[in-house]
Amino acid sequence: MNSLAHRRYLKMNGLGNEIVVLDLRGTQLAVQPREARAIAAAARSRFDQLMVIHDADRPGADARVAIYNADGSASAACGNGTRCVAWAMTHDPAMARPHGETLVLDTDAGRLTAAAAGEFAFTVDMGEPRLRWDEIPLAEPFQDTRRIELQIGPIDAPILHSPSAVSMGNPHAIFWVDDPDAIDLGRIGPLLENHPLFPERANISLAHVAAPDRIVLRVWERGAGLTRACGSAACAALVAAVRLRLALRRAVVTLPGGDLEIEWRESDNHVLMTGPVELEHDGVLAPELFAGAA
Numbered sequence: 001m002n003s004l005a006h007r008r009y010l011k012m013n014g015l016g017n018e019i020v021v022l023d024l025r026g027t028q029l030a031v032q033p034r035e036a037r038a039i040a041a042a043a044r045s046r047f048d049q050l051m052v053i054h055d056a057d058r059p060g061a062d063a064r065v066a067i068y069n070a071d072g073s074a075s076a077a078c079g080n081g082t083r084c085v086a087w088a089m090t091h092d093p094a095m096a097r098p099h100g101e102t103l104v105l106d107t108d109a110g111r112l113t114a115a116a117a118g119e120f121a122f123t124v125d126m127g128e129p130r131l132r133w134d135e136i137p138l139a140e141p142f143q144d145t146r147r148i149e150l151q152i153g154p155i156d157a158p159i160l161h162s163p164s165a166v167s168m169g170n171p172h173a174i175f176w177v178d179d180p181d182a183i184d185l186g187r188i189g190p191l192l193e194n195h196p197l198f199p200e201r202a203n204i205s206l207a208h209v210a211a212p213d214r215i216v217l218r219v220w221e222r223g224a225g226l227t228r229a230c231g232s233a234a235c236a237a238l239v240a241a242v243r244l245r246l247a248l249r250r251a252v253v254t255l256p257g258g259d260l261e262i263e264w265r266e267s268d269n270h271v272l273m274t275g276p277v278e279l280e281h282d283g284v285l286a287p288e289l290f291a292g293a294a
């Protein structure tokens with residue numbers, strides 16, 4: 001039998017970004033990409049991201065978190081999922097453990113911290129944005145990632161062009177548009193996600209700066225497709241807008257699923273994301289899920 005069978009999970013969401021939280025602390029288990037795909041394919045445990053909590057392996061951390069997209073690929077960052085993990089580690093009767101007021105979580109993007117901002121809301125310190133072309137990464141050495149050369153559509157009337165590029169530990173391209181709803185992101189998203197300019201693929205955002213303190217955003221997520229919200233994309237969009245002098249360092253980012261408050265703090269260059277979480281149900285992973293996992 002698959003070693004993940006019968007393990008309990010939480011089905012949560014962060015602004016409609018569908019998240020499954022699995023706690024593997026106290027075991028040596030790790031999730032394989034095919035297992036992540038099998039969990040995502042089941043209606044009850046459907047997810048955009050699977051957040052797996054492991055025992056901390058570095059001093060000072062409460063846990064290590066591994067992140068998988070619905071297609072089984074790994075991501076180093078997931079803002080909405082990190083808030084869900086923070087809720088689970090502080091409120092779920094089986095997952096909560098005693099710890100300080102601030103949770104310390106190690107991810108492949110580095111050390112993050114999360115603190116309660118209400119019973120069902122958390123602020124996550126998402127760390128520093130990475131802005132150099134080879135950190136994002138891009139396939140070409142752009143000196144200025146505030147606007148990179150990329151366009152789709154006819155040369156003289158492109159549908160989208162000149163995105164900003166930012167990494168929040170994961171790669172983001174942000175296209176500036178008048179109306180994010182006017183563009184067929186479901187059709188264009190997969191083409192851009194897999195564009196040769198992004199050697200590790202990219203999360204693709206359409207952003208409109210409605211006011212210096214409000215950005216409207218839609219996101220096609222790498223490895224998950226159209227989602228109702230993406231926390232790291234909201235952080236990346238605010239950083240990109242500030243770099244272009246379009247927004248203030250603190251703004252509300254409105255996604256189809258709702259609002260996130262984002263601040264790019266001047267004092268330490270860190271990006272803070274505050275938003276809600278919701279618990280939908282808990283369940284156990286049925287052994288049948290993994291029968292054909294390939």
Ligand SMILES: N[C@@H](CCC[C@H](N)C(=O)O)C(=O)O
Pocket residue numbers: 017048049069074075076077078079080081170171203221222223224229230231232233
């Ligand atoms: N939903 C997430 C981002 C998840 C990872 C992304 N799809 C990637 O592969 O980089 C968020 O809230 O940040």
